[in-house]
Amino acid sequence: MNDIEKKWAKVASDMLVGRKIVRARYMSEVEKESMGWRNRPVVLQLDDGNMIYASSDDEGNDAGAMFTNSEKHPVLPVI
Numbered sequence: 001m002n003d004i005e006k007k008w009a010k011v012a013s014d015m016l017v018g019r020k021i022v023r024a025r026y027m028s029e030v031e032k033e034s035m036g037w038r039n040r041p042v043v044l045q046l047d048d049g050n051m052i053y054a055s056s057d058d059e060g061n062d063a064g065a066m067f068t069n070s071e072k073h074p075v076l077p078v079i
Contacts, residue, residue: 020047026079027053027063039063039078054078 001009023045032040041063044052054064066076 015050016046016052019050021045022047032063035060035063037062041078042066042076 021044023043025043025045027035027040027043029040031043032038039062041053041055046052054066056062056064063078065078068074068076
């Protein structure tokens with residue numbers, strides 16, 4: 001693991017490990033507009049108030065789908 005991977009793995013771990021998802025929803029139209037996006041992703045709200053949602057890239061150019069390992073629902077699409 002290189003230094004950049006170690007750094008971001010620690011950030012992700014510190015933000016997510018032990019947290020609880022308290023709400024799952026689609027981003028609202030108002031939130032979507034404030035991001036300048038055409039699509040709305042799934043938003044996962046954590047017990048500490050942080051929200052996690054997918055973007056099409058790390059510049060935040062549009063919403064992104066979330067893929068799962070579920071056979072029944074392998075993807076949570078943008079809408």
